[in-house]
Amino acid sequence: MLTLAVIVLLWPQLTQGSDSLPVKVANAAVIGKLGSSVVLPCWLDPSLDISNMEIRWYRPHKFGKPVLFYRDHKVTTDLQEESYINRSALALREPQSAGLKVGDLSLRLDNLNTDDGGIFHCFVSGVSGYGSAATTLNILVQGSSPVLSVQFKDDFLNVSCSSCGWQPQPRIEWKSNRNTPFRPGGLVYSQAENKLTCVQSWALLSPSFHEVSCSLFITKGDERESTVDIQTISRLMVPAEDGSGFWKALFAVALLAALAMIGVGVFLYGKYKTGYMQAKADEEDQRKDEEDQRKDEEDQRKDEEDQLTVCSKPSITDLRKHAVNITLNSSNVYPDVFINSNRNVVRDRASAAENNKGPGFPYYLSVCGINSFTSGCAYWEVKLTAPSTKPKKSWLIGVTKASHYLNNDKNDLTPSKGFWFLCSDEETGIHINTEPEISLPVNPSLEVVGVFLDYEKGELSFYNAKKDVHLFTMKTKFQGEIVPFFNPGIGDKAPLTINLIESITESRGESAENASA
Ligand SMILES: *[C@@H]1O[C@H](CO)[C@@H](O)[C@H](O)[C@H]1NC(C)=O
Numbered sequence: 001m002l003t004l005a006v007i008v009l010l011w012p013q014l015t016q017g018s019d020s021l022p023v024k025v026a027n028a029a030v031i032g033k034l035g036s037s038v039v040l041p042c043w044l045d046p047s048l049d050i051s052n053m054e055i056r057w058y059r060p061h062k063f064g065k066p067v068l069f070y071r072d073h074k075v076t077t078d079l080q081e082e083s084y085i086n087r088s089a090l091a092l093r094e095p096q097s098a099g100l101k102v103g104d105l106s107l108r109l110d111n112l113n114t115d116d117g118g119i120f121h122c123f124v125s126g127v128s129g130y131g132s133a134a135t136t137l138n139i140l141v142q143g144s145s146p147v148l149s150v151q152f153k154d155d156f157l158n159v160s161c162s163s164c165g166w167q168p169q170p171r172i173e174w175k176s177n178r179n180t181p182f183r184p185g186g187l188v189y190s191q192a193e194n195k196l197t198c199v200q201s202w203a204l205l206s207p208s209f210h211e212v213s214c215s216l217f218i219t220k221g222d223e224r225e226s227t228v229d230i231q232t233i234s235r236l237m238v239p240a241e242d243g244s245g246f247w248k249a250l251f252a253v254a255l256l257a258a259l260a261m262i263g264v265g266v267f268l269y270g271k272y273k274t275g276y277m278q279a280k281a282d283e284e285d286q287r288k289d290e291e292d293q294r295k296d297e298e299d300q301r302k303d304e305e306d307q308l309t310v311c312s313k314p315s316i317t318d319l320r321k322h323a324v325n326i327t328l329n330s331s332n333v334y335p336d337v338f339i340n341s342n343r344n345v346v347r348d349r350a351s352a353a354e355n356n357k358g359p360g361f362p363y364y365l366s367v368c369g370i371n372s373f374t375s376g377c378a379y380w381e382v383k384l385t386a387p388s389t390k391p392k393k394s395w396l397i398g399v400t401k402a403s404h405y406l407n408n409d410k411n412d413l414t415p416s417k418g419f420w421f422l423c424s425d426e427e428t429g430i431h432i433n434t435e436p437e438i439s440l441p442v443n444p445s446l447e448v449v450g451v452f453l454d455y456e457k458g459e460l461s462f463y464n465a466k467k468d469v470h471l472f473t474m475k476t477k478f479q480g481e482i483v484p485f486f487n488p489g490i491g492d493k494a495p496l497t498i499n500l501i502e503s504i505t506e507s508r509g510e511s512a513e514n515a516s517a
């Protein structure tokens with residue numbers, strides 16, 4: 001028995017010179033994604049029935065501890081390297097392959113980890129001789145969704161994009177309104193301690209740009225992308241009081257479709273053709289020349305764009321076609337909450353202020369709508385003003401998959417726990433409940449908030465409905481029932497009012513009057 005083992009171990013050495021089996025592998029390295037499965041092709045050409053031979057897949061210097069070991073017509077775990085137990089199998093190099101009968105000894109590896117990167121030897125031996133070949137597996141690791149931040153730099157905006165956790169180095173593509181790629185002003189790659197790559201890039205843009213996106217990818221079609229609407233930001237920025245420069249310096253903003261949320265795919269912003277953007281098209285004329293050069297690339301993308309079936313057209317008029325009358329659910333609400341008999345107005349009672357002297361937002365005052373969504377698109381509007389009061393400062397508007405919420409712990413109110421919302425309080429201003437939380441320099445006197453839910457696309461968009469401005473879109477994956485979620489906050493004169501469909505036109509008229517008054 002011992003002799004047999006020795007012979008097996010020394011087999012390649014002993015049989016040197018009789019390397020007669022024509023083993024072939026892929027010319028290029030095979031790429032496998034972290035956590036997924038991959039097939040390493042290996043076959044005999046000309047083909048030969050190898051089902052009664054011995055097959056071994058092994059890592060360099062680990063002949064005796066194979067990744068996969070096949071003999072006596074079956075795969076055996078006898079000598080197998082422990083880390084490959086239950087993770088390796090013989091596979092077909094193409095679906096129509098007849099496997100071992102035609103000399104196909106390809107290897108499938110599951111649940112790939114970073115240690116799987118490198119060389120694999122594919123070895124087959126029988127009475128007629130042996131043969132082997134080496135193939136390389138590269139493990140692809142997708143990094144985090146890019147984080148976009150915007151700074152004002154003289155009359156320009158410096159938009160920077162950063163992301164970590166990539167292997168190999170990702171490619172970066174900056175795009176603007178019309179999906180036209182442009183060159184960044186700077187691009188730096190660095191390696192983090194975990195050997196994975198970080199990327200940081202920035203672009204200096206004129207405020208005439210609209211939505212700008214930064215897309216990172218190793219293979220095209222598998223992007224991580226974030227978008228920032230710099231027009232909105234510039235419009236919403238507060239001018240400096242001393243008049244030096246247009247904007248308060250360092251009013252840095254990270255405004256992004258928070259792709260890092262649960263199981264998120266790609267947000268191909270370019271597919272998001274908006275009437276709003278088209279209206280801004282004239283501002284683009286100055287960049288016409290540049291664009292013409294890139295026409296071809298653009299045309300290629302057109303096809304992609306057109307494939308999109310949109311029920312979302314981010315202009316308020318179009319969104320209103322999806323309007324839904326939301327009725328507040330008055331059961332299960334906290335005694336500090338008042339809901340009117342029509343169930344379209346919610347506010348804090350006087351007792352709320354007495355019970356809430358501490359800092360922080362009163363999340364427990366939240367109420368849901370009785371409406372729930374499991375598909376399609378829905379739009380509703382929430383008014384933050386009332387006649388002769390200032391707009392509310394303390395409020396929360398969004399959706400949740402929980403049917404009611406009475407807890408006050410902010411950590412329980414994250415996208416991964418089924419909450420997506422925009423929240424405003426004195427302390428942090430207007431912010432999104434992403435992880436981490438992101439602040440928006442939104443005009444604090446926001447009067448009507450439009451909420452657009454596209455269930456299938458996994459998008460929740462917020463609008464300044466009075467000004468027809470898209471604020472931002474959260475990208476996620478909805479599962480199960482989603483219900484509207486509101487919180488009137490504490491201490492404002494104005495309540496939080498749902499604009500009923502019938503009253504939409506009316507209330508907008510009223511807002512316009514207020515504005516002109
Ligand atoms: C492999 O799978 C079998 C059957 O599912 C299981 O009993 C065994 O514990 C697994 N071994 C390892 C090392 O994961």
Ligand SMILES: *[C@@H]1O[C@H](CO)[C@@H](O)[C@H](O)[C@H]1NC(C)=O
Nearest residue numbers: 153158159160186202203204
């Ligand atoms: C833009 O911002 C990035 C990162 O914040 C910085 O490295 C770069 O120097 C800035 N560019 C300009 C022109 O200010």
